[in-house]
Amino acid sequence: MQARLLLEDGTLFTGKAFGASSDAYGEVVFTTGVTGYQEVLTDPSYCGYIVTMTYPLIGNYGISRDDFESVRPYIQGLVVREQELVPSNWRAQYTLDSLLKEYDIPGISGIDTRMLTRKIRQAGTLKGLITTSDASVVELAERLGAYDVLKDQVARVSTKSMYISPGYGERIVVMDFGCKSSILRELTRRGCDIVVVPYDTTSEQIRRLHPDGILLSNGPGDPKRIPAAIRTISELLGEVPIFGICLGHLLLALACGADTAKLSCGHRGNHPVKELRSNRCYITSQNHSFTVLESSLAGTGLAVTHINSNDGSIEGLRHERYPAFSAQFHPEAAPGPKDSGYLFDEFLDLIREHKAVLTKQPSQVLFTAEKRKGELVYADQ
Numbered sequence: 307m308q309a310r311l312l313l314e315d316g317t318l319f320t321g322k323a324f325g326a327s328s329d330a331y332g333e334v335v336f337t338t339g340v341t342g343y344q345e346v347l348t349d350p351s352y353c354g355y356i357v358t359m360t361y362p363l364i365g366n367y368g369i370s371r372d373d374f375e376s377v378r379p380y381i382q383g384l385v386v387r388e389q390e391l392v393p394s395n396w397r398a399q400y401t402l403d404s405l406l407k408e409y410d411i412p413g414i415s416g417i418d419t420r421m422l423t424r425k426i427r428q429a430g431t432l433k434g435l436i437t438t439s440d441a442s443v444v445e446l447a448e449r450l451g452a453y454d455v456l457k458d459q460v461a462r463v464s465t466k467s468m469y470i471s472p473g474y475g476e477r478i479v480v481m482d483f484g485c486k487s488s489i490l491r492e493l494t495r496r497g498c499d500i501v502v503v504p505y506d507t508t509s510e511q512i513r514r515l516h517p518d519g520i521l522l523s524n525g526p527g528d529p530k531r532i533p534a535a536i537r538t539i540s541e542l543l544g545e546v547p548i549f550g551i552c553l554g555h556l557l558l559a560l561a562c563g564a565d566t567a568k569l570s571c572g573h574r575g576n577h578p579v580k581e582l583r584s585n586r587c588y589i590t591s592q593n594h595s596f597t598v599l600e601s602s603l604a605g606t607g608l609a610v611t612h613i614n615s616n617d618g619s620i621e622g623l624r625h626e627r628y629p630a631f632s633a634q635f636h637p638e639a640a641p642g643p644k645d646s647g648y649l650f651d652e653f654l655d656l657i658r659e660h661k662a663v664l665t666k667q668p669s670q671v672l673f674t675a676e677k678r679k680g681e682l683v684y685a686d687q
């Protein structure tokens with residue numbers, strides 16, 4: 307069956323349909339990862355997007371639920387150069403085509419994904435529509451024009467109620483903005499006692515859980531669309547060590563008074579990132595549209611720890627007084643190299659350091675009506 311992909315600038319691609327035969331609307335983005343299509347499909351941060359895979363053959367190792375990054379795929383639609391119909395992998399449970407059918411997600415194959423990627427690079431992210439209908443292009447353009455991009459993605463993908471994954475180690479409260487499973491895997495591997503809470507949990511509710519540390523997860527969309535979460539983070543800042551990943555990084559920056567903006571076409575796939583402390587370059591897994599503006603950092607207490615070696619954008623931040631740091635990239639990888647997984651160890655080191663300081667200064671342990679900040683905790687350093 308024929309499928310068409312129409313972009314908001316009028317560009318029309320005609321290819322072959324696979325997956326569901328429903329219509330999909332979304333922002334069209336591309337990812338350059340060579341492997342990892344299952345992780346991309348099921349990463350909740352992709353909610354609202356039609357994803358183009360720049361690697362030309364997709365589906366060749368099939369679908370295995372063990373590789374999912376959440377319980378289901380969250381993309382709106384999938385664009386590939388060539389779809390493999392007969393996967394070859396002993397772990398495969400079913401095919402890409404049958405997965406997309408099961409979750410009512412349409413795909414289009416057989417189009418020039420290189421041209422599409424160039425277009426997005428030049429024009430920036432564009433709205434698009436995948437359809438198998440035979441409606442006229444004029445009609446499709448009208449429908450696409452009337453489509454408003456999703457604005458409530460975090461509410462869609464965050465857990466509706468708190469859940470635990472018990473361990474004997476440090477208690478980590480994960481604020482779930484669309485948390486990838488591999489973040490929980492990394493914490494579990496380190497013995498953590500994990501409590502995952504919905505994105506709109508208040509600081510008071512989080513305090514009652516007595517966290518040793520708070521992890522702000524990845525998640526879809528513009529961080530400014532969840533102001534209550536920004537407020538919650540600013541209320542907890544300095545009380546408990548905080549580690550932000552991707553959306554969590556952007557939210558931490560906003561909570562400290564910095565500003566964020568949308569990149570023209572985002573970073574998706576593997577990007578080189580320089581750690582300024584060691585002058586080392588790490589290959590990281592990335593998936594984001596937004597970035598922290600360097601010009602907004604003055605007076606926030608935030609210092610840049612990592613930068614993107616391709617475009618110089620901010621990739622990591624650390625608070626100079628409070629125990630808080632963040633990464634724009636994905637230290638949990640999935641897909642991608644695990645080079646930057648050391649950040650989870652640094653988070654646990656920070657938690658232990660913070661506890662040691664509190665033990666030396668027990669009077670600081672009590673919560674007071676006035677927010678207890680890191681500068682008090684670290685006053686004698």
Ligand SMILES: NC(=O)CC[C@H](N)C(=O)O
Pocket residue numbers: 351523524525526527528529551552553554593594595596597
């Ligand atoms: N992976 C993420 O957490 C993405 C963060 C944010 N939604 C962005 O697009 O920039």
